[in-house]
Amino acid sequence: xxxxxxxxxxxxxxxxxxxxxxxxxxxxxxxxxxxxxxxxxxxxxxxxxxxxxxxxxxxxxxxxxxxxxxxxxxxxxxxxxxxxxxxxxxxxxxxxxxxxxxxxxxxxxxxxxxxxxxxxxxxxxxxxxxxxxxxxxxxxxxxxxxxxxxxxxxxxxxxxxxxxxxxxxxxxxxxxxxxxxxxxxxxxxxxxxxxxxxxxxxxxxxxxxxxxxxxxxxxxxxxxxxxxxxxxxxx
Amino acid sequence: xxxxxxxxxxxxxxxxxxxxxxxxxxxxxxxxxxxxxxxxxxxxxxxxxxxxxxxxxxxxxxxxxxxxxxxxxxxxxxxxxxxxxxxxxxxxxxxxxxxxxxxxxxxxxxxxxxxxxxxxxxxxxxxxxxxxxxxxxxxxxxxxxxxxxxxxxxxxxxxxxxxxxxxxxxxxxxxxxxxxxxxxxxxxxxxxxxxxxxxxxxxxxxxxxxxxxxxxxxxxxxxxxxxxxxxxxxx
Numbered sequence: 001x002x003x004x005x006x007x008x009x010x011x012x013x014x015x016x017x018x019x020x021x022x023x024x025x026x027x028x029x030x031x032x033x034x035x036x037x038x039x040x041x042x043x044x045x046x047x048x049x050x051x052x053x054x055x056x057x058x059x060x061x062x063x064x065x066x067x068x069x070x071x072x073x074x075x076x077x078x079x080x081x082x083x084x085x086x087x088x089x090x091x092x093x094x095x096x097x098x099x100x101x102x103x104x105x106x107x108x109x110x111x112x113x114x115x116x117x118x119x120x121x122x123x124x125x126x127x128x129x130x131x132x133x134x135x136x137x138x139x140x141x142x143x144x145x146x147x148x149x150x151x152x153x154x155x156x157x158x159x160x161x162x163x164x165x166x167x168x169x170x171x172x173x174x175x176x177x178x179x180x181x182x183x184x185x186x187x188x189x190x191x192x193x194x195x196x197x198x199x200x201x202x203x204x205x206x207x208x209x210x211x212x213x214x215x216x217x218x219x220x221x222x223x224x225x226x227x228x229x230x231x232x233x234x235x
Numbered sequence: 236x237x238x239x240x241x242x243x244x245x246x247x248x249x250x251x252x253x254x255x256x257x258x259x260x261x262x263x264x265x266x267x268x269x270x271x272x273x274x275x276x277x278x279x280x281x282x283x284x285x286x287x288x289x290x291x292x293x294x295x296x297x298x299x300x301x302x303x304x305x306x307x308x309x310x311x312x313x314x315x316x317x318x319x320x321x322x323x324x325x326x327x328x329x330x331x332x333x334x335x336x337x338x339x340x341x342x343x344x345x346x347x348x349x350x351x352x353x354x355x356x357x358x359x360x361x362x363x364x365x366x367x368x369x370x371x372x373x374x375x376x377x378x379x380x381x382x383x384x385x386x387x388x389x390x391x392x393x394x395x396x397x398x399x400x401x402x403x404x405x406x407x408x409x410x411x412x413x414x415x416x417x418x419x420x421x422x423x424x425x426x427x428x429x430x431x432x433x434x435x436x437x438x439x440x441x442x443x444x445x446x447x448x449x450x451x452x453x454x455x456x457x458x459x460x461x462x463x464x465x466x467x468x469x470x
Contacts, residue, residue: 056339056343056376056380068332070332070335070339071339072338072339075338075339075342076335078334078338079331079332079335082331082334082335083331083332085331096317096318096320097300097303097305097314097318099314099317100305100313100314103307103310103313104305104307104310108291145291
């Protein structure tokens, strides 16, 4: 699809530090798509353009392509794959079963892993400890899948030899994972208990496109402090 | 893919009354795929075959195709579309933007609408009333999308002239919607306030494949009573 004047036609609205924005930035960089990033203030995230672009959830992170909005990070990543399907690399496997497995683990990251990490990040006392434990259990399930699932075992990335949908969904959280570890003074990915996951994360974080997109984990600590002192406005 | 001996190679494990099972049954029926249904007792849902097939979530509803398990209803429906892509009808639009919109509304149904309906169904007193209101607000957002979104406006189904992903995701819940209305003594889809959604639901429910897959809404009331008296076992 888009090539000429691409930058004018691809806009990304989001908060730079958001792990969800990181995912989309990695996907755009992998595909070599030029775009304009429109920074949204995380303390006052509901601009008019945003509300117009995402009237249902009224949340940040919208990709606008030729004026049409696409919302939610992993829906955007799949859109990027399909709208620029002729651009390498392919972010989705071709085989229907492998695609279902990719979608399953992306849903696991979004519906189970991220909520527990977020709850730990903003938690206090016992609640924080409980959510750290839930998060570790979730990471152990991913380690187990890396060890036993034929789709992943023995391959450098979840996507096989190249980064795919799961790598982006999980790896996009890597700075946030470190941020949560710092904020909660805990180890979420223990290299001894999760050797495969730990090695995968190191491999993923050493890629140039990932290095460029990834924020400094320390910044999450500042965000946490600011949000706890004064929660973002709701309109 | 599968044709000869298909029934032996496609198995669906689930609880007949589950709205998620209904979705998959509609998709299989639309594609004309023969399969064996393996009924799971909803009061004791965690059989050995199930735990082996879905070790991560340990939940019912697994499609087993040539011995390989696929979990979660809308991931299964997308798998059905892709594994039998040459069988009409197509359950996904071809255009990348339309596909993103389909995924967005499927996520809305699963992440916002269904949880509020479920909470209303099992709720009591004020909590029940609150969740009914949230559910109505969610349905109003769908009505608004039917009225204003170019992808849907003026078409008989969300999928255009044929049933698509959103129709299955939302329409698969139709008996449950009626069940929740009966259980909570409320109107969730008011034909005056939601004329487009109401007309769509009538159209959807008159399709033969839908009639055959849809349980009697009254059965949900019995399930609710049984589950409230004695919650399902957790192992």
